[in-house]
Amino acid sequence: MSDVDWTGREFDVDVGDVAHGGHCVARADGRVVFVRHALPGERVRVRVTEDRGGSFCRADAIAVSEASPDRVAPSCPAAGPGLCGGCDWQHAAPAAQRALKARVVAEQLERLAGVTWPVDVEALPDEALPDETPNDEPRRWRSRVRFVTGPDGRPGLRAHRSHDVIPLEDCPITLEGAAGAGLAHTARPGTEFEVAEDARGTVHRAEVRRGGRPKQLSGGIAVEHAAGRTWRLAAHGFWQVHPAAASMLASVVAEWAAAPVAGRVWDLYAGAGLFASVLAEQVGRDGSVVAIESGRRAVRDGQANLADLPQVEWRCGTVERIVSAVEAAADVVVLDPPRKGAGRGVVDAIASAAPARVVYVACDPAALARDVATLQGHGYRMTALRAFDAFPMTHHVECVALLEH
Structure with missing residues (x-):
């Protein structure tokens, strides 16, 4: 002390x-x-x-x-001590960044779940990125960013663990259209606004309002392409930030879920239905996918985008409240919880449904490890793991784990 x-x-x-x-x-x-x-x-x-x-x-x-x-030398002049807190590893070569993240995932699994696992963090394919993105340097991958204006009304990002705003001329990890539109926008000091660039290159900008819906400043409906479908959804709702992440994660979920024809599947924290779309194709018209999502707008977007898949049953509300009341057992459960993880109550409810396989998509390795430990207590065993560098230059990493009974 x-x-x-x-x-x-x-x-x-x-x-x-x-x-x-x-x-x-x-x-x-x-x-x-x-x-x-x-x-x-x-x-x-x-x-x-x-x-x-x-x-x-x-x-x-x-x-x-x-x-x-x-x-290596950071590619952004605002990446350094006392400056922008948006990137953690700009001073590390790309392969070294992935190795560092792999060590973190492995350490969390071993320490919190008692699982020893060789982890390899994979780079996402660069064909989804702009042509000017160098293959050896993960720039221009971020499709969505939240800026804040400083005392002079100029936009930037906050310093690490601080309310201080670092003004920026550019954000090299952000798609060029989104960075340009966001950093050209001035407003009263302390204004937060989100800028998103969709698959068409259309930039959407909204002012963030505490406790309410964002005030749309430009754009509106985003168009995205993933899992063999075109998605039209709220520009400032949830969608994967890296342009290649949605399709990659959906493909892994589909492979590991292997839902049976006419089977019953749960898709928890379903968002606009990315995973529900591939699960519904697997179970077919005689099966069912129960998609649970708390965001009303996300549910409306999901219902509209998956209108051709009547086997998807939408339930709007918190997973914690709804999952224990879902009827019947499940052959497979897929979940993509927020950063804090699912927690014991949700994991216990999953185990009660006795699925043969649980596919867990995680944006935080510590939360993943805690929930894996709980599932192990119910007799599940982790049999596969993939990790993806969906947030280059930062410490964040996206994982998909398969647990089987």
Whole structure:
């Protein structure tokens, strides 16, 4: 324990392994130091940015005396200590970024679920990206971003763990149309607005309103292509951010679900029905897919986009409330919960339905590991795992796990 606030203090450390959250672990005077802008094996000088007492503090690497061979120059001038908090790993080569994420996924599974698994984080195919995107550098992949205006009304992104706004001239990871339209928009200080670029290249912009629906400023209905279908949906509803992610995830879900003809499937946290579409094709007209989604607009979009698939039964409400009341057993359950995971109540309800297979799509490895541990308590075993670099330059990673009884 420390009774002295280290905030602002500078010292040298040897950087240890990567940790979940976009930083590495170091130690100084008996305390853990979570260091951003560093890589494992480096020796760096750090400046403490946050110290709330206790056994750890947070710091930025402000100088590197012994660099990792994986270190590269960031492609964005706003990526660095005290600057934009949007990217965690711009200082690491693309292959090294994926290796770091793989170590995090493996560590979370082992620590929280007792599962030892060799993890490989795969790059998503670049044919869905603009022609100017270099094959060896994951730029211009982000189709949706939320900007905020600073004190002068200029838009930018917030610094890491801060309300400070870093003004930007460009955001190199964002699709060019979305970045240009978003950063050209000025507004009163503190205004948050979301910019989304769909598969047609149409840019949609909406002001974010706390506790209410976004105020549409331009665009409206987004057009996307995935899983062999064209989707028309609310431009600022949920959709995968990376242009290649939706089709890739749908293909893995379809392969691992292998739902039987005339079978019964649950699609939990269904969004606009991406996974429901491939599951419905598998079960056919004599089967059923129960799609549960809390967002009313997403359900309306799903009903409209999947109107040709009457075997999809939509239930609007929270998964936690509805799933325990869903009638009959399920042959397969697919779930894509929010970052916090499904939680014990939902997992217990899934197990009660006794599906042969559970396909779990996860955007947070810790949440995935916790829910895998709960499923293991019900007799399920993880038999397959794929991880995708759906958020290059950041610490986020998308996983799909198959669990079988």
